[in-house]
Amino acid sequence: MYKIASWNVNSVRARIEPVVEWIRDYQPDILAIQETKVEKELFPKEIFEDLGYYVSVVGQKSYNGVATISREPLQDILSHWPDHLNTDNEQRLLVGTAGKLRIVNVYVPNGQSVDSEKYVYKLGWLERFHAFIKEELTRYPEIVILGDFNIAPADEDVYDPKAWEGNVLVSEPERSALQKLLRLGFKDSFRLFDQPKEQYSWWNYRAAAFRRNMGLRIDLVLISNALIPRCTASEIDKAPRGKEKPSDHAPVWVALD
DNA sequence: ATGGTGGTCGTACCA
Numbered sequence: 001m002y003k004i005a006s007w008n009v010n011s012v013r014a015r016i017e018p019v020v021e022w023i024r025d026y027q028p029d030i031l032a033i034q035e036t037k038v039e040k041e042l043f044p045k046e047i048f049e050d051l052g053y054y055v056s057v058v059g060q061k062s063y064n065g066v067a068t069i070s071r072e073p074l075q076d077i078l079s080h081w082p083d084h085l086n087t088d089n090e091q092r093l094l095v096g097t098a099g100k101l102r103i104v105n106v107y108v109p110n111g112q113s114v115d116s117e118k119y120v121y122k123l124g125w126l127e128r129f130h131a132f133i134k135e136e137l138t139r140y141p142e143i144v145i146l147g148d149f150n151i152a153p154a155d156e157d158v159y160d161p162k163a164w165e166g167n168v169l170v171s172e173p174e175r176s177a178l179q180k181l182l183r184l185g186f187k188d189s190f191r192l193f194d195q196p197k198e199q200y201s202w203w204n205y206r207a208a209a210f211r212r213n214m215g216l217r218i219d220l221v222l223i224s225n226a227l228i229p230r231c232t233a234s235e236i237d238k239a240p241r242g243k244e245k246p247s248d249h250a251p252v253w254v255a256l257d
Numbered sequence: 258a259t260g261g262t263g264g265t266c267g268t269a270c271c272a
Contacts, residue, residue, distance in 0.1 A: 063271070
């Protein structure tokens, strides 16, 4: 069984202990990390190498930053957008190949609120991302796109859909952009399986949101259609969110045969 | 109860 996981850790340096603990317990073959919040040179690479992983990193000071750790070294790494899509310097995308699998680690912009410039940037980012994935599919039929999408795909992924209606993370244009991506030939792996109700991957730090399970499912593992027959599980591990000094996100993972 | 927490950088911004 091959385990591929994703976790927005909200600062890899502040979270190094729970991240190492989780890796030791779950032994993922690949872990896509988002919001590392650190420049590439300062990323604590050795800690992951000592656990038996290769480390690929893109980063910047304070914000964003993603890293992919893998049992095998990633090949054909893209650490930035292709030139014709590269319109900013935000470090949110890291792509590499493990075996035949193309692994796309993403930290989609949050968008802040639907009336902000950041929301416009988010929708533009998603359009570029769609164009990018369309190109990747011509070369790689087996693609896993995983990360913090900052979009709850449907109302069942939101603890209080009425309260959230029209808000950033659930708005119709964001959901449409996600559906357009899925129509390229991907499935939200989580929904390939029967799941308990009210399963979320992110809970606000404020207002005891985790204790009250006031969350959203915004961390996703999309698999290309070619991988559907190999996918045997897709789950959220909410345990780390309940521990001391947690990230506000839980790790999510898929198993492939 | 229109608040509340957390990380990073530096006394503000992002989520």
